[in-house]
Amino acid sequence: MNYDLIVIGSGPAGYVAAIRAGQTGLKTLVIDKKYIGGMCLNWGCIPTKSILESAKLFKRMKTGAAEFGIEGFKPEELQFNWLQAVKRSTGIVQKLSRGIEYLWKKNGVEFLSAEAKLLSPNEVEANKLIYTAKNILIATGSKPAKLSELPKAIELEEFLSLAELPEKPILYGRGAIIVEYAQFFAMLGKTPTIIASDLPLVPKLDAYLEAFIIKKLKKDKVKVIPASGIMVKGDSIYFEDKQIEHDAIINCSLREAVLPASEIDLELAEGYLATDEFYRTNIASIFAMGDVNGKSYLAHAASAQGLSVINFIQGSQEADESVYPINIYSDPEMAQIGFTEAELKTKGIEYQSREFSLNANGKALAEGTAEGFIRLLFETKYHQVLGVQIVAANATDLIAEAGILLELEGTVYDLAKTVHAHPTIAEVFMDVASI
């Protein structure tokens, strides 16, 4: 069976690349050993955001409904139905999964449910059959590193299958995910403890946002303990001679590459598939994109890389390595794009920072979501904006405006003269640019 392209892995790197490949006329086969949509759709981005929304609604009804004039129920009697929250999430996942299948079909992409093994630069084995292609795309993703230092932990893929939620979970690891899980439990009135494998808690984040997170977790009564300070004896874990009470450990460790079985030597860099600026491996016909190449651990970065690979195969030389936003779906949400202060200092760029609180914004006050700010980092000569950080209930959407601003090399003046509708939380962009 001959193809132009075989894509191994159907996460956001693989499925997006396959759709574009089909659109551009490449005869394409996608192979996945588990579910369509990969980690992102089945256990990651979508299910976590869905259950977080359930938790946010629960907290809002429990603690904020009366202030909004909503009565007729006793907040203390509200209960969280975990299985229903998961059922809702599963429905969303199924809908999106059907959407991917539809787009594949529409663009002539074939799908095979099997584990793929690389046999040669142009051959893949799956279900004991050999498939050939001019190009092979490896998009096999990543998984959290196994925890060797702690008693048995729940893996993220197992979390949604829990019959009931733990009351005092330990969350071990680092990254945006650990903050989201900690707040998920805290919003439901449970007592999570973070054992941070290292600091900063969220790598790549500006120190200003990291400080906000630590303060916010403290306010939410989430303890953050350094892993270097813990002692493990059997199933018990101690910090400063005090036992950390827990009924579950959830593995939120930083991730490592999932490599497909291979009979050819693919070069690795620190455990990830080594690639050049066009995501080519050391074998010219084989590309690696998404988490498996270790350049990023974000779904939108994986998809952007997938699109770049197809553009490259189809003759465009440009690989778009433009700035990727980092989103944290916390309460309130946080988002960042462009350079951090530390990066600007390392690059020797003279810059200024400016911040405007949401506290004076009409829509934020009306919605009861006035905790937060928009912060700009811009160079001093032309006032071109080089970094944006947002804390706001809808920060993960607001960051798109900053993305366009950075993409178009916009200045503080461009932002100030852009009329924003009133009342919107986005008006804070205009405010912060106008001070």
Ligand SMILES: Cc1cc2nc3c(=O)[nH]c(=O)nc-3n(C[C@H](O)[C@H](O)[C@H](O)COP(=O)(O)OP(=O)(O)OC[C@H]3O[C@@H](n4cnc5c(N)ncnc54)[C@H](O)[C@@H]3O)c2cc1C
């Ligand atoms: C809990 C959680 C929440 C997250 N939330 C966000 C978020 O909000 N925003 C965000 O941007 N990112 C988020 N992420 C990260 C995001 O999920 C990943 O960056 C993204 O899924 C990476 O995409 P990928 O295509 O590289 O790999 P994956 O999505 O991991 O897909 C890889 C696919 O390859 C398949 N595969 C592996 N080996 C083989 C083989 N040998 N043969 C056939 N198939 C194979 C797997 O079955 C899988 O389907 C989250 C991650 C987690 C764990």
